[in-house]
Amino acid sequence: MTQPRARADAGRAAASRTAGEPRREQVEKFDLIVLGAGPAGIEAALTARSLGMRVLIIDEAPQAGGQYYRAPNLAVQDMPSTPEKREGDRLRMRLAEADVQTWFNHRIWSIEPSYRVACATGIHNRLAEAPAMIIATGVVEKVRPVPGWTQPGVMGLAAAAIMVKSYKVVPGKRVLLTGSGPLLYDVATKICAAGGDIAAVVDAVPLSTWMQQTTRLARKPKLLAKGLGWMAYLRARGVKIYRGHALCEVLGSGEADGALIRKVDADWYPVEGQEPIQIDCDTVCYGYGLQPGLDMSRLLGAEHVYKRSRGGWTLKTDRFLRTSLRKVYAAGDVAGAFGIDLAGMRGRLAAYTAAMDGRFIEPKRFRLEAKPLKDALPHSASFGRAVNRLSMPRRGLVAFITPETTICRCESITRSKLEMAIQQGAHSLTTLRSATRCGMGPCGGRYCLSAASTILREELEIDFGDIGIVKGRSPMRPVHIRTFTQDFAYSDLPQRKPPPL
Template structure:
């Protein structure tokens, strides 16, 4: 068995000014005890860790990436040189600032570690390049971000069809174009962000297909005014796309994608206000070398579901979220949530939510009195209200419409891990499946390596259509392992002689 757990030097965060701001090698990390373990090093996790450290708590931050940043503030690896002509990016500046603040806080970090189990109490088990490791703490903050939603369509499993989130990883972290002439489709602000990033990288989108209409964006204007900086940035994206001659089609989705001799062909389709395809709404095929598609975000609730915290369904927040109070305490003592995993609100709100959760932990562990806690939390709550107004307006634009899921064709694969089609889901529901876990047992939908992250929203929406509501359809039961874990990393090197065998029972 692996028994060597020599203490390595503490993982070092790069200075904010270092090019690329990559991270550590993520090698062996020693098991140990802390006051607080923060799961996730995005803006919420950084806000929580820095705040908790400022009140004297020992803090460990765990993330499967190379460094902090999450999706929005994702860093470019140090080995990648940034182009000298690359445009200034506010997200890079904010991400570098957050990395520096975590470094200065003195929090311990465990990057390149995948958490596969969280037990009540709390014990966190993870796997890194050095093998298995575990930590314990009386408090855990789940700052686990989101999963991208893609409502299936014919051809969505073809090579070259990727998520909008995957496109942003390629563009931000790897400085690679997803394609030189991609079709960018779905809903929400990420459409324009990805399209402009493709332009900055030297490509030109073949088209942008937005399920929302101009009226949907106009309805969001009052909320957008709460963050004029972000609203102006978005307006600048629109101007850039228009100046570059990129076709932008509103109230338009994807009917199908098929392979061609030169790449892919996208058949666009006009949709109504509920995102239901219109009869005879199919348009002329668009030739492309990549399709980047995303239909919004869903909160990452794997840890809170695993621990059996109470949850509620709120479509405006992205789906199922763990119930929490104003300071982000869940229904379980010692378990807190923050960021988009607590409801889609955006990166700025996530950082502030993390600060509030960090303050709550400091108070609950006796490091901060009630009056001092309120004095520290009040200005953060005020800033959070403005940030959430903007972020939740974007979340409403990305919310899943039941008619959109209902439009999936019977022969279209919904669960790509287990190859379960819409027709098979309908057959199970007709046979009596009345919640998603029963559907899972009958069809294996959601049993694959992604554990329902890709298919869950669509499958649940289809069940809800039969049982009356998403609340009645339920949510996946959380189970370990939270991520697929290579068995050799858990077991190490051993022979059968190393296995202790119990004495035979008396006859």
């Protein structure tokens, strides 16, 4: 609905401009902008609206739902009705019925310090501004490079889940699933249930570590039962599960054609004297847990902290989800990858805090309605913490990264190039990025910079917390060049008269 109007507006603006006059884009104003329409963002938007704020919620996906409640693609017929889909539909319905402005298919590519948010929709740019923002942009996957990982046929677990959930497509003919944590079994079950052929499930976490976390996991018996159910489902279908093994190489020349796995110790270093095991597959889906996606907060210059139990680097917030930036709040996994159970609750709490700080509600109401949410968070977070402890990639994976292994696929940077730069004095992630261009490609470092940190950690023997993270840059995501230039023509440039001869 909005795109043709935006196009017509752009056309009218161009027609009314004279050559040399700068293009002025309309900025739409709100009381609050919610970045990301997953469960955290949806609950934040609905709560803020119910408290009297004029709210805009933005997401690059065509529909609300985020990772877990991702809506099936509208073109795909006969999607099975799962509990996730039903709950996602309920959330989408509530959002559709509320008086909340929604911008879907809008990719946020820049945010100015004045909280002016720039979104690309197709080739068009759209601007919104508000005195307050809630960041609810969720998580990204942790992948660790191994030889051959950049070949077609290798993908993250989340990407595989999206293929099945949104498009009813299994990722390959014979699929190896590997990594760590419950996500591995969740995605394997989904692929198996969709008719996929699973070559094996390879879990780097040994059974003893799983057992150590059982007490914490048992605090959410339903979720624990769900996880055990996935494992039982796979076993019942004869899927081979290797525990305490890790992916060490993807075979193939030009596309994935088999993989090698190795037995690993408690720190995930390969066990000496154990030969690699070859797995026959044409697709490898892998990932080592989830980490908060910090594009927006890095760009805005918010403070971050490193916490293993939260998935790694995360936004620093107070107990009411205020970030270090004035009137910027964090909701959901961006403030610690704690899972679906907490996402909505943290969305509601962030909205209450934003409404109180913006004087939309009295402190008395805030205490009455927001405090119970805040008090419930620490208890509910213990399950997420246990999952993060299980999933967190251990040190030993670095042993599988050979000198020739590509770390930054956008800029083709290998481990040896990084090591050379470190030896020449690039001792922080920022200097390493400047020295090598690692993380300067279209992905903006979302995938490679955490792997580059592991190389820095190895070389300098320092902790992740001391390595730090890099400042974000705009555009945060790839956008079409016409998003910037729009209807610009060279004739728009002011022309100097040639000097008289």
